[in-house]
Amino acid sequence: MASRLVRLRARLARSGALGQALLAVLGRDHLDEAAWEKLEETLLQADLGIDPTTRILTELRTRIRVDGTRDPAQVRAILRELLLTEVDPTMDRTLSTERRTTGDGTQAPATFLMVGVNGTGKTTTAGKLARLLVAEEKTVLLGAADTFRAAAADQLQTWGERVGVEVVRSDREGADPASVAHDAVQRGVAEGVDVVIVDTAGRLQNKAGLMDELGKITRVVTRKAPVAESLLVLDATTGQNGLRQARVFAEVAQLTGIVLTKLDGSAKGGIVVAVQKELGIPVKLVGLGEGPDDLAPFDPETFVDALLG
Incomplete structure (x- = not known):
């Protein structure tokens, strides 16, 4: 299982356009309006969806204001938490394989x-x-x-x-x-x-x-x-x-579940959030390439970490 999760992160990181864009924005000392617009654009381009993007950015603004933080690492940690909530780690992603x-x-x-x-x-x-x-x-x-x-x-x-x-x-x-x-x-x-x-x-x-x-x-x-x-x-x-x-x-x-293929060649990983919200059913497996072993159980934390780069 561990090796599959390592491979999941490695394959997703290949398409790291989202991660690179987020890092560029979060690496700034101050998130001005231009930075917020860039962050919104980046999340939307990743197919996260309008409603999840709005929720994340609204909560992120609030948390930054309440915490009074400008530390990019802390901002990234808050964003990671919010993204993970949207991906929803509480969903049952097991396959029913018992006779x-x-x-x-x-x-x-x-x-x-x-x-x-x-x-x-x-x-x-x-x-x-x-x-x-x-x-x-x-x-x-x-x-x-x-x-x-x-x-x-x-x-x-x-x-x-x-x-x-x-x-x-x-x-x-x-x-x-x-x-x-x-x-x-x-x-x-x-x-x-x-x-x-x-x-x-x-x-x-x-x-x-x-x-x-x-x-x-x-x-x-x-x-x-x-x-x-x-x-x-x-x-x-x-x-x-x-x-x-x-x-x-x-x-x-x-x-009962979704298999998301060709995730290794796409910076649009946010589709996970959009399709789960749309259907109310979990992404259970992800396809990460052409090889016979390039199908892995979907792990929310590994997935979010890969998105963030």
């Missing part, structure tokens, strides 16, 4: 649905998550229920081979996604697997079609096992567009 007993007494795997638009790294994230769970000595099965993107099943198969887990897929392009998901969970039950991860299609042509498809997958899967996690995969670099995607998926799926 469970169904209504008929059958032992069933924890079933994960990976949802999100194509291009966010959803299939890759499913593979990396499988690797993460295998490292925690969980048995895992992957389900290739994105049957509309020709390369999706092959991509997931490659990940399965890389991390040493089996993949349930259809040989027919355009096959019923719910059928593939059902087969994956059914096999997971039969083989006593701990976790089944189902990769779903990410089409957003219309909300009704998405709702129908995800609804059907959920209904079919829950006949065999309850859905333990419904994880929304978002690309950190998409900013407000990512929030719009999040709203749609929150309407059509019972989301």
